[in-house]
Structures are given as structure tokens and as C-alpha cells.
Amino acid sequence: MTLLTALQRRSDDPRRRMPPAAVTMAVLVLLTMLACVLVPGLLAPHPPDAVVPEAALLPPGPGHLLGTDELGRDLLSRIIHGSRLSLVVGAAATLLALAAGSLVGLVSGLFGGIVDAVLMRVVDIMLAFPALLLALGAVAVLGSSPTRLAVAVGVSNIATFARLVRGDVLRVRARPYIKAATVSGVRPARLLLRHVLPNIGGPALSLAVLGFGVAMLESSSLSFLGFGPSPPAADWGILAAAGRANLAEAWWLSTFPGVAVAVTVLATTALGRAAQDRLAVQ
Amino acid sequence: MSYGVSRPVRALAVPAVVALLAAGCTAEPTSSGSTTPKRGGTLTIATDTDPGCLDPQQSPAAAALLTGRGVVDSLVAQDPTGGALVPWLAESWTVDQRATAFTFKLRTGATFSDGSPVDAAAVKANFDRIVDPATKSLLAAGLLAGYTGTTVSDERTVVVRFGQPNAGFLQAASTAFLGLQAPASFAAGPASTCRAVVGSGPFTVADYVPQQQVVLARRAGYRWAPKFAAHQDDAYLEKVVVTIASDNGVRSGSLRSGQVDAAGAVSPRDAAALDQDGFPVHKREQAGIAYSLFVNSAKEPWNDVALRRAVSRAIDPALIVKTLYQDRYAPAGSVLTPTTPDYVATAQPASAAEAARLLDAAGWVAGPGGIRSKNGQRLSLRWSYVAPAREQRDLLAQLVQQQLKAVGVEVVLEPAPVGDVIAKQSKGDWEMSDISFLRADADVMRTVLQSSAGGRPPVVADQALARDLAAGAATTEPEARRNSYHEAQQRIADQALAIPVYNPTYLLAVNKSVRGAGFDAQGLPQFYDTWVDR
Numbered sequence: 001m002t003l004l005t006a007l008q009r010r011s012d013d014p015r016r017r018m019p020p021a022a023v024t025m026a027v028l029v030l031l032t033m034l035a036c037v038l039v040p041g042l043l044a045p046h047p048p049d050a051v052v053p054e055a056a057l058l059p060p061g062p063g064h065l066l067g068t069d070e071l072g073r074d075l076l077s078r079i080i081h082g083s084r085l086s087l088v089v090g091a092a093a094t095l096l097a098l099a100a101g102s103l104v105g106l107v108s109g110l111f112g113g114i115v116d117a118v119l120m121r122v123v124d125i126m127l128a129f130p131a132l133l134l135a136l137g138a139v140a141v142l143g144s145s146p147t148r149l150a151v152a153v154g155v156s157n158i159a160t161f162a163r164l165v166r167g168d169v170l171r172v173r174a175r176p177y178i179k180a181a182t183v184s185g186v187r188p189a190r191l192l193l194r195h196v197l198p199n200i201g202g203p204a205l206s207l208a209v210l211g212f213g214v215a216m217l218e219s220s221s222l223s224f225l226g227f228g229p230s231p232p233a234a235d236w237g238i239l240a241a242a243g244r245a246n247l248a249e250a251w252w253l254s255t256f257p258g259v260a261v262a263v264t265v266l267a268t269t270a271l272g273r274a275a276q277d278r279l280a281v282q
Numbered sequence: 283m284s285y286g287v288s289r290p291v292r293a294l295a296v297p298a299v300v301a302l303l304a305a306g307c308t309a310e311p312t313s314s315g316s317t318t319p320k321r322g323g324t325l326t327i328a329t330d331t332d333p334g335c336l337d338p339q340q341s342p343a344a345a346a347l348l349t350g351r352g353v354v355d356s357l358v359a360q361d362p363t364g365g366a367l368v369p370w371l372a373e374s375w376t377v378d379q380r381a382t383a384f385t386f387k388l389r390t391g392a393t394f395s396d397g398s399p400v401d402a403a404a405v406k407a408n409f410d411r412i413v414d415p416a417t418k419s420l421l422a423a424g425l426l427a428g429y430t431g432t433t434v435s436d437e438r439t440v441v442v443r444f445g446q447p448n449a450g451f452l453q454a455a456s457t458a459f460l461g462l463q464a465p466a467s468f469a470a471g472p473a474s475t476c477r478a479v480v481g482s483g484p485f486t487v488a489d490y491v492p493q494q495q496v497v498l499a500r501r502a503g504y505r506w507a508p509k510f511a512a513h514q515d516d517a518y519l520e521k522v523v524v525t526i527a528s529d530n531g532v533r534s535g536s537l538r539s540g541q542v543d544a545a546g547a548v549s550p551r552d553a554a555a556l557d558q559d560g561f562p563v564h565k566r567e568q569a570g571i572a573y574s575l576f577v578n579s580a581k582e583p584w585n586d587v588a589l590r591r592a593v594s595r596a597i598d599p600a601l602i603v604k605t606l607y608q609d610r611y612a613p614a615g616s617v618l619t620p621t622t623p624d625y626v627a628t629a630q631p632a633s634a635a636e637a638a639r640l641l642d643a644a645g646w647v648a649g650p651g652g653i654r655s656k657n658g659q660r661l662s663l664r665w666s667y668v669a670p671a672r673e674q675r676d677l678l679a680q681l682v683q684q685q686l687k688a689v690g691v692e693v694v695l696e697p698a699p700v701g702d703v704i705a706k707q708s709k710g711d712w713e714m715s716d717i718s719f720l721r722a723d724a725d726v727m728r729t730v731l732q733s734s735a736g737g738r739p740p741v742v743a744d745q746a747l748a749r750d751l752a753a754g755a756a757t758t759e760p761e762a763r764r765n766s767y768h769e770a771q772q773r774i775a776d777q778a779l780a781i782p783v784y785n786p787t788y789l790l791a792v793n794k795s796v797r798g799a800g801f802d803a804q805g806l807p808q809f810y811d812t813w814v815d816r
Contacts (some may be wrong), residue, residue, distance in 0.1 A: 245531075
């Protein structure tokens with residue numbers, strides 16, 4: 001399911017809206033994640049890189065809540081420290097996609113004609129490929145580092161935002177007040193900033209919240225495939241990948257980083273859906 | 283596949299299982315089974331890598347040796363215990379004073395599996411083919427460095443000549459890399475021998491499906507096994523199926539579930555578990571270059587021997603093998619492994635304090651973040667290593683990074699595909715690198731570590747070392763060779779040109795019906811003396 005169809009299936013039916021408890025949970029989860037990003041040192045029980053050979057591959061227990069890896073490093077501490085890479089890369093990628101996508105969408109929707117045709121054919125081509133495949137191609141060309149990872153994932157999601165924003169621009173442009181503004185001689189730049197942008201921001205922002213979860217999932221997937229930051233820094237994708245070798249005897253190594261990704265993506269999705277619900281009501 | 287069992291069948295199945303259990307209780311434990319080798323049967327073994335090309339004259343892969351050893355015989359054979367060179371296809375040989383001319387007298391009666399005789403002309407055809415650029419040999423041609431030609435004196439006598447001393451050739455001639463293949467099989471070009479090697483060995487290649495399996499079939503009438511083999515005559519096994527499973531868990535899992543009889547290249551952690559569950563684990567330290575780290579002595583500031591010594595003392599091999607390999611691999615004692623002839627222990631105990639003292643004395647002082655610097659330059663090492671890594675070498679890199687950080691040396695890790703790593707190293711664009719290499723002769727230091735002898739990076743440039751290695755290659759006198767190679771190993775340790783970490787060790791787990799499992803001199807499983815008791 002693509003982001004666009006998720007957004008288009010707005011819950012007009014009140015019974016299908018996000019229950020308030022789910023939204024509260026989502027906010028709590030995201031606040032916890034935010035705390036992990038800002039002050040990992042305070043929350044993590046151990047240093048993330050402290051090697052303790054005697055404590056190798058301990059299952060989850062009192063001393064190590066989520067167990068330890070092959071080098072005796074505390075998994076919980078590594079997940080907490082890894083949150084910074086995973087979440088910041090996800091956020092940066094989303095911001096990039098939002099900014100660049102909105103620009104393309106605005107230009108396309110406002111100018112129309114040949115500009116619109118060319119831009120939208122490019123967007124069509126980009127939408128024809130799965131975003132992860134695009135990101136994979138981009139990162140293979142750019143090389144691997146957190147910045148490049150964010151750029152690759154961001155670029156791969158531009159098309160989604162561009163398509164959404166263009167549609168909204170077309171919708172808004174047909175409104176009488178825009179026509180009135182045009183007739184009264186408002187300049188295109190002012191028209192864009194004062195009259196168009198405020199009226200299309202909502203859907204794009206709620207898509208961005210949804211998109212953040214997807215971007216994080218994508219960046220974790222790329223890390224999992226070996227395009228992540230270099231060791232010993234480890235985001236959740238790298239942690240999950242590293243655990244594969246010992247999956248049979250140490251299930252926790254891949255499971256908990258995977259759970260961290262899943263919980264965060266679920267929380268952002270819930271929040272994104274809640275934002276849509278509010279917009280739909282308005 | 284369906285797991286559902288329909289009702290009538292289930293009713294039958296229960297008594298059948300009970301009957302089986304009862305039979306299992308009364309049966310003799312398999313360990314006290316027959317000790318007389320049984321003929322026939324199939325051995326299925328799971329290994330980690332696909333050889334890509336089965337022809338050891340072309341492929342440098344250990345996987346090509348594993349299957350190749352059963353198919354091709356060599357002029358001489360190396361005894362896995364002691365490393366002595368004994369007759370095989372050659373019944374005797376002489377070497378001239380300068381180690382440039384090797385005269386082999388071939389045994390009579392040996393034939394290739396296509397029926398053609400193993401004669402002097404075949405030897406010449408093989409060596410000429412290996413050095414022919416069209417063969418694209420990646421390793422075998424390096425073993426023949428300086429080859430000027432083979433002279434056929436009579437049907438059973440050949441002289442192999444070199445332009446420069448090459449005392450290591452005799453041992454090299456015992457490897458499957460220089461094993462003899464039927465000259466008729468060369469006609470169809472190098473690509474065809476990649477799929478099917480024709481040799482004079484106890485097995486023939488019956489089938490090869492890349493990335494899946496290699497099937498070897500027993501050859502009747504094999505009468506020329508080397509003396510140290512546990513038996514003469516045909517191989518016991520009728521068939522050997524080598525299946526390829528790159529995942530550690532899949533190999534040990536297949537052994538547990540009975541899908542295979544043996545699992546090769548088992549991880550130390552799996553080996554411990556398999557051992558406990560009653561699967562015997564055979565272990566052999568491989569001969570050649572121990573897994574070692576190299577610091578580029580051609581680069582500033584690492585041309586300073588004090589810095590290299592500091593790095594070498596800061597790394598603690600004993601802690602590394604304990605953490606990663608549960609002491610199933612031994613910490614390296616020299617750049618050569620102990621199973622390599624002319625090995626001498628050179629390792630000094632790790633000491634972070636001594637490393638710190640050396641760095642202090644060289645004027646490198648700790649700055650922000652604990653990393654040392656001098657004149658504004660950070661003490662940092664870039665290390666590009668192959669990923670995905672085998673033997674947990676990726677985790678090893680992180681351990682080394684930690685141990686060096688503790689003394690104020692930063693290590694920047696760059697995991698990369700094997701092609702990228704080699705490309706960078708061949709341009710000299712490296713600061714730290716790692717390697718291990720399989721070959722049961724001290725001459726491996728010359729062929730692998732020295733660019734002049736065609737060695738691939740990491741290359742060690744040191745005049746005194748080059749002299750020692752050249753001296754070792756120039757004499758066949760055991761005493762003189764030993765002295766040269768002992769000196770070479772001491773020099774490498776003293777100048778910290780290589781930092782040996784662990785001795786690569788082949789762990790072969792088998793089920794209880796597999797008997798006579800063992801290793802060849804290179805440390806790879808052999809199949810000739812193996813049999814199955816069932």
C-alpha cells in the first residue's frame with residue numbers, strides 16, 4: 001500500500017477513526033523515542049560499546065533487560081544509542097522529501113501546461129518504482145553514510161509528496177478567492193505564499209507524519225542490507241542484521257531492534273492517521 | 283509439503299513410531315560399531331562457499347581445493363602429520379644446487395580418468411598451460427613464478443626449470459593448484475575445466491550445479507595413493523555430494539536434521555553445541571599465513587616502527603579468541619601458523635601499558651576524546667575490510683577498534699565488498715588491512731606478502747625481510763631454509779610488519795556414522811580415507 005492510497009482512504013466513517021487511547025499511546029512512545037535521541041547517555045544502563053567477553057549472548061534478564069550480543073554488549077543500550085541514527089535519518093529524509101516534493105508540486109500545480117506535463121511524467125516514472133528500490137539505487141551510487149542514507153531515502157519519496165501537493169494546489173486554485181486575488185493583481189509569489197500554501201499545508205503535513213515512519217523503515221532496511229553507518233555505530237537496521245548470524249541460539253538480537261522499528265512506525269502511523277481524522281472533520 | 287496426516291494414516295503411524303523407538307533402544311550405540319572400513323555409500327557434506335570454478339589451476343578458492351583434491355593427484359604429496367614431502371605421481375626427484383631445476387621420475391601405471399597415461403608429456407602440458415595467460419590462473423601461475431619451461435627427457439622423466447631460485451616449488455607441486463589434469467581436457471578451453479576437472483585422483487567430477495552442489499563419483503582402479511594414506515586401492519565412498527550453504531546455521535541445522543552427514547567450516551559457537559549433542563567435531567589448524575593485521579609501513583606516520591609496535595602490543599589476540607571463538611581457535615604465535623613447516627613462535631604478550639609508553643615516547647599525546655595527536659595530526663587508522671565477513675571478522679574488527687581506542691589510537695572501520703577492498707589496496711590506498719592465507723610452506727610469506735613475487739596487498743616492504751625470504755627460496759637445504767624462515771618471522775615480529783591474531787582452524791562436524799574423516803596437509807577435509815558405517 002502506498003502512502004497516497006493510505007491518505008486517500010480518509011476515515012469519513014467515525015467508527016474507523018483512531019481511538020484516543022491509541023493516540024495517547026503513540027504520543028508516549030514517540031516522546032520516549034525523542035528522549036532516547038536527545039539523552040541516550042542518561043537512559044542507557046550501560047555504555048553501548050563496552051565489551052564484556054564473560055557476558056556474551058546472555059538472554060534477556062535482570063542484569064541486561066534485552067540480553068547481550070556476541071561481544072557481551074548490552075542490547076538495550078545499543079538500541080537506545082541507535083535510536084539517534086534511525087530517527088534522525090528518518091526525520092531528515094522526510095523533511096527533504098516534504099520540502100522538495102512540495103516545491104515540485106507547487107510549481108507543477110501553479111504553472112500548469114508544459115511544466116506540469118514534464119514534471120508529472122518524471123513523478124510518474126519515480127512512482128513506477130518501489131521507493132525502496134529507488135533508495136537502494138541512490139545509496140549504491142552515493143555510497144553509505146548516515147547523510148547519504150537520508151538523502152537517498154528522501155529523494156525516493158519526493159514523488160509522493162509532489163503528487164499530493166499538486167492535487168491540492170489544483171483543488172485550491174479553482175476556488176473563487178484565488179480567482180479574486182488573481183484578478184485584483186496579486187503577484188504569483190505572494191499568491192503562492194499567502195493564499196495557496198496555508199490551504200494545502202494540512203494534508204502534506206499529515207502525510208509527512210505517516211511518511212516519517214515509512215522513511216525510518218526504509219533507512220533501517222537499507223542499513224540491514226549493509227548501506228548503513230560504519231561500525232561500531234549501529235542503527236536499528238544494522239543491529240537486526242547483525243543478529244541474524246546467531247538467530248537460532250540468540251533470538252533477542254534481531255527481535256528487539258525489529259520491535260523498536262515496528263513500534264516507532266506504528267506510533268507515527270497512528271499519529272498520522274489521527275491528524276488526517278482531524279483534517280477530515282474540519 | 284504438507285504436514286497434515288489424514289486419520290487412517292495417523293492410526294497406522296503411531297504403532298510404527300513405537301516400533302522404531304523400541305528398535306532404537308535395543309540397537310548398539312553407533313560409536314561402538316564396525317571398525318573395518320565399509321565400501322560404498324554416499325557422503326553428503328555441506329560447505330560454506332561455491333568454488334565458482336572447479337579447476338584449481340585457475341581458481342584460487344579454498345573451495346576449489348576441497349573438491350579438487352579428490353579429483354587431481356600431484357607430483358609429490360605432503361604428509362598432513364609433519365609436513366614431509368613424499369612420492370605420489372613422481373616416485374623420486376632431484377633438485378639442483380640453486381633450486382632452479384627440478385627433475386621428476388614418474389611412477390608407472392598411473393592413468394587419468396579418461397584413460398590416458400600420466401607421462402612426462404602430460405606434466406609439461408600442465409605446467410605450460412598454467413603459465414599461459416589465456417588460462418587466467420589466479421594463483422597457480424604465481425606458484426610457478428620464474429618458470430622457464432619443462433623438458434621431457436624420456437617418457438617418465440621431466441625437468442622443470444626456473445629462471446630464479448624457487449625452493450618452494452616442491453611443496454607447491456604437492457598442492458591441488460599444481461595437480462595434474464588430463465591434457466586432452468585442455469582442448470575445449472579454460473571454461474570447460476571450470477565445470478569438470480579430469481585428473482588421476484580417486485574420484486571424478488560427476489556433476490556440478492553452481493551455487494548448489496558438486497558431486498564426486500568413485501573411480502575404479504585407483505592404485506597410486508600416497509604412502510601416508512590410511513589405505514591403498516579404490517576410495518571407500520561411492521559418491522561424495524558437496525552441497526553449498528553459505529549460512530552457518532543452515533549447515534549445522536542440516537547436520538542435526540540428518541540432511542547431510544557432515545558440515546564443514548562450522549562456526550566455533552555451533553561446534554560447541556554440536557559437540558554437546560553428540561556430533562563429533564574434527565578440528566585442524568590450517569597451514570599458511572595466520573589471520574593477521576597489517577599497518578601500511580609506507581604511509582606517514584606509520585613508517586615509524588615505534589607506532590607499529592605500539593599497535594601490535596595494544597591488540598590482545600588471547601582476549602579476541604576467547605571472546606569470539608570460545609578458545610576453539612588458538613591465538614597466533616607468529617605470522618605463520620604452527621602447522622606450517624619452519625614455524626617459530628615470535629608473539630609477545632599484549633600490554634596496553636607498554637603500547638601507551640611507546641606512543642608517549644614517540645611524542646603522541648592524548649587529545650579530546652582520548653585520541654592521541656602530534657602536530658595537529660590525529661593518530662588514526664582507516665581499515666577497509668571485506669563484508670559480509672567470515673569467521674566473525676567484522677566483530678573482530680570492532681574488538682580491535684576498542685582495544686586500540688583504549689591506548690588512544692582511532693580506527694575508522696569501512697566494511698566494503700571484496701572488489702572495492704582489493705581495488706583500494708592495489709592502489710596502495712590503505713592504512714590497515716587483514717589477511718589469512720592457506721599454504722603449507724614458509725615460502726608463502728614471499729608469494730603473499732611481497733609484491734616482487736606477485737603478492738597481492740597487503741604488501742610488506744622491508745629490505746632485510748626480502749633478503750631472508752629470497753635466501754629461503756634459494757636453497758633446498760632444510761637447515762638453511764629453517765634458519766632463513768625463522769629470521770624472516772623474527773624480523774616481521776620485531777618490525778611489527780604484521781600483527782598475527784589467530785590461527786584459522788577448520789572445524790568439521792560429522793554424524794556418528796562418518797568414519798575416517800580427516801584433513802589434508804593444507805587443512806581441508808579429505809574424502810579418500812573416509813567411509814560411512816551404515
